[in-house]
Amino acid sequence: MAYARINTITFSSEEAADELEANYASTAPTGFPEAEMLVAVRTGPLTASLTSIYEDKAAFDRSADERSRRMKVNGHLMDLVDVQEGEVSLFYTK
DSSP states (O other), rough: OOOHHHHHHEEEEHHHHHHHHHHHHHHHHSSSSSSEEEEEEEETTTTTEEEEEESSHHHHHHHHHHHHHHHHHHHHGGGEEEEEEOSSSSSOOO
């Protein structure tokens, strides 16, 4: 069953949000090659929601090292990151 991670991020500044948004958009597809879907939504000047969906929990788990590396490198750009994960009950795209 598909498995997802949802990150709700509060950035330290608008400049930090701009920087991380641009970086994620250009590097996430290659950094998370097993992701079936990556969505980043800027929900406000200092906030964003990032969702990734993987084929299964095993693929999700394999992405953990890259996520940890990115969090360490970019941690100074974020004030708060709320992470939730779970099985996907609907994965619809038109």
